[in-house]
Amino acid sequence: MKRRNFLGLMGAAGVSATLATKAQAGGNVHFEGYPGSRGVLFDATRCIGCRKCEIGCNEVNNLAKPEKPFTDLTVLDTARRTENEAYTVVNKYDQEGGAPVYRKIQCMHCLEPSCASACFVAAFAKQPSGAVTYDESVCVGCRYCMIACPFEIPTYTYDDPITPKVIKCDLCDANIKAGKISVPGCVNSCPKEALVYGEREELLKIARNRIGANPDKYIDHIYGEREVGGTSWLFISGVPFSEIGLREDLGVTSGPELNSGALSVVAMVPALWPLLLAGVYGITRRTDKINTQEKADAVAQAITETQDKANSDMKAAMERARNDKEATVKREVAKALEEAAKAAEEGDVEKEEEGA
Amino acid sequence: MTTETVSKKSLLTPFNVITGLILVMGAALTVWRFGWGIGAVTNLDNNNPWGLWIGFDLLCGVVLAAGGFVTSSAVYLFGMKKHHAAVRPAILTAFLGYLFVVIALQYDLGRPWRLPYPFVVQSGTTSMLFEVGLCVALYLTVLFLEFSPAALEWLGLKRLRNLIHKLTIALTIFGVVLSTLHQSSLGALYIIAPAKLHPLWYSTYLPTFFFISAIAAGLSMVMLEGWLTHKPLHDKMSEEYLAQHDDLYFGFAKGASFVLMGYFFIKVIGIAVDNEWNLLGTGWGQWFLFELLGFVLLPSVLYAIGTREKNLKLIRWTSLLTVLGIILNRLNVSVIAFNWHLPSEMRYVPSWQEIGVTVFVCTMLVVTFKFIATRMPIFYDHPEYKDEH
Amino acid sequence: MEHAFYTLQDFLLYTKGWAYILMGASLVVFVAYWKFLFSRDKD
Structure with a gap:
């Protein structure tokens, strides 16, 4: 599937939605990988540490020649890892009381690649051929693929200021697709048939047969059959895998699977x-409103009460004033009457005195 | 106005001299980095592709900028309206924090000019980094909009300012959504590497750990910043800001205390569900317990005592302790306990140039913060918009 | 065009693409819908 144009894919999805395929079955989805995809079987009991595979890789991919020539086997005395100039290296593992065992390392071409799961521009892809390829043209250079890779395979051209890129084995996918070669460079140059290139299903059968035919010679395990969800490279060995630098604590869960849990939460x-926050905000606002309303009501009530009281006070005062006034008038009238009566009385007395 | 008073004083203050030297060094390192490549200035290699620039500049930078969404949601959504004066300083810090995270990221990316590629060329939607990138880009925009009213008030652009002011609630909710997503996704970055991160730090709960600790970090950063800016920017602070300041401390300390207690328990649950009790007895286990007890449980209790006793000094120092603890946690996950299985000679130690660039970026942040906070209405209300809240 | 997915990675790449588009859509719709929901309220 060409993923370069995401939006184009989205448009096509509308058409394909009606054409559900088996792989699309919703719910309990399960994926078996590309049918007929290819890989390589490495047999550690056959590897002699001649570094011919390194030469083959170097030539097919036009890499820079190393400082020490490939024929210099003292290089094997120090542990090495993949580098920008070496997509694959062979390491030597000394065994107590026995011949050393050699192990080739390169990209394992996972069935469900962690690098692809980690890449935020989808520069990595598992090809139907079995190869995990890298597209430099979109790479931003975040190096998250290197963090994600459980085998610590990808390298980076740190010293390039303008076009730095990730480097790793592509299982000679580009060369094979271009028709230049039909078998990966390393496999082609192995003199001991320690490497077999073919369909992964076939390789598993070959590996099982070898182990079954020589149960004393081999550890009863095919490394890569289930490790991190399965890899296109498969390893069989006569000594425990952890003794030849293959970690046995990686588990069987693939990178995409590890990520899928957290990814599914994202959408929620x-x-x-x-919804929750708008609810909280709504409640806060409503509470505020109710509080404000209650406050306003309380204030209004207080005002009314005060006013009523003021009114009644006023009324009472008026009443009192009127009463007072009436009383005063009455009193005044009474006083006047009294005075008049008094005056009349006095007049009578005078008259009486005059008349006497 | 303010510029004049600044320029009248001598420019040769110790602060300015040191800042100047750092900026000159940073400029030189920048030329070095972009002229000669990442390899020329860093100790990064094929085993250790991420170093200080991701571990500190990105992870710590983002988590310490969590104060923005924590404060704005507390004030605008959860009804802590009386603390609205604390929003602008927090938003400004968050905005500058994210801005300089993105700037620092340019040093770490192999081809930084391709940063928009995930959104315009080809989207790797399965990547946790895609999620981080998308949310940081969107959140930076949200923070810019949230901060812009201060700049627009300063510039006197009233209509635009009022238009953006209307979006406050929507922006705040967006901010919480985006922060939840990328704070947790930064933890989720490491879910794909169980073989490399020490099991005590590795957990499928990593996203939750990162998010919950981000809330504690955000609350603590607001308090720490309030403390650090109090003296140098005192004359810029409104009476309202200063008056509610102590109250804010007690409120936020209570919040941080409780969140840290929750964080403590989910960390312990992380150990329980993966059955890693036996690892606690190892050297790594002691280092883990040092982080968990000394920088999670202890600050939680200290915050509680501080707010019960109304002890401002204790709360301030605890905010520093919490922030250091969060930094320690992020460095543990990204650098210290990452690649723990490698022999010591293959382990990563940052180069002086990497540290130099980090110091340079932090200095630029401080200078920018100072420039803006002394000019725009950050710690005080613009007189024209005083009663609007 | 028919999509047969052979790897979980390709399946996730495709489905998460849709999930992201719908996430964006939901945020836009929520704002508009909130406005619609409260447009008859007086304040």
Whole structure:
């Protein structure tokens, strides 16, 4: 599937939605990988540490020649890893009381690649051929693929300021597709048939047969059959895998599988947080409103009460004033009457005195 | 106005001299990095592709900028309205934090000019980094909009300012969504590397750990910043800001205390569900317990005591302790306990140039913060918009 | 065009693409819908 144009894919999805295939079955989805995809079987009991595979790789991929020639086997005395100039290296593992065992390392071409799961521009892809390829043209250079790779394979051209890129084995996918070669360079140059290139299903059968035919010679395990979800490279060995630098604590869960849990939560966050937060905001605002309303009501009530009281006070005062006034008038009237009566009385007395 | 008063004083203050020297060094390192490549200035190699620039500049930078979404959601959504004066300083810090995270990222990326590629050329939607990138880009925009009213008030662009002001609630909710996503996704970055990160730090709960600790970090950073800016920017602070300041401390300390207690328990649950009790007895286990007890449980308790006793000094120092603890946690996950299985001679130690660039970026952040906070209405309300909240 | 997915990685790449588009859509719709929901309220 060409993924370069994501939006184009989205458009096509509308058409394909009606054409559900088996692989699309929803719910309990399970993927078996590309049918007929190819890989390589490495047999550590056959490897003699001649470094011919390194030469083959170097030539097919036009890499720079190393400082020490490939024929210099003292290089094997120090542990090495993949480098920008070496997509594959062979390491020597000394055994107590026995001949050393050699192990080739390169990209394992995982069935479910962690690098692809980690890449935010989808520069890595598992090809139907079995190769995990890298597209330099979109690479931003974040190096998250190197963090994600459980085998610590990808390298980076740190010293290039303008066009730095990730480097790793592509199982000679480009060369094979271009028709230049039919078998990966390393496999082609192995003189001991320690490497077999073919369909992964076939390789598993070959590996099982070898182990079954020589149960004393081999450890009863095919490394890469299930490790990190399975790899296109498969290893069989006469000594425990951890003794030849292959980690046995990687588990059987693939990178995409590890990621899928966290990824599925992502979609729920923007869907559910706004509902919750809008709810909280709504409640806060409503509480505020109710509080404000209650406050306003309380104030209004207080004002009314005060006013009523003021009114009644006023009324009472008026009443009192009127009463007072009436009383005063009455009193005044009474006083006047009294005075008049008094005056009349006095007049009578005078008259009486005058008349006497 | 303010520029004049600044320029009248002598420019040769110790602060300015040191800042100047760092900026000159940073400029030189920048030329070195982009002229000669990442390899010329860093100790990064094929085994250790991520170093200080991711571990500190990105992971710590983002988590310490969590104060923005924590404060704005507390004030605008959760009804802590009386603390609205704390929002602008927090938003400004968050905005500058994210801005300089993105700037620092340019040094670490092999081809930084391709940074928009995940969104315009080809989207790697399965990547946790895609999620981080998308959310950081969007959140930077949200923070810019949240911060812009301060700049627009300063520039006197009233209509635009009022238009953006109306979006406050929507922006705040967006901010919480985006922060939740990328804070947790930074932890989720490491879910794909169980073979490399020490099992005590590795957990499928990593996203939750990162998010919950980000809340504690955000609350603590607001308090720490309030403390650090108090003296140098005191004359820029409104009476309202200063008046509610102590109250804010007690509120935020309570929040941080409780969040840290929750964080402590989910970390312990992480150990329980993976059955890693036996690892606690190892050297790595002691280092883990040092982080968990000394920088999670202890600050939680200290915050609680500080707010019960109304002890401002204790709360301030605890905020520093919490922030250091979060930094320690992020460095543990990204650098110290990462690649723990490698022999010591293959382990990563940052080069002086990497540290230099980090110091340079932090200095630029401080200078920018100072420039903006002394000019724009950050710690005080613009007189024209005083009663609007 | 028919999509047969052979790896979990390709399946996730495809489905998460849709998930992201729908996440964006949900945020836009939520804002508009909130406005619609409260547009008859007086304040």
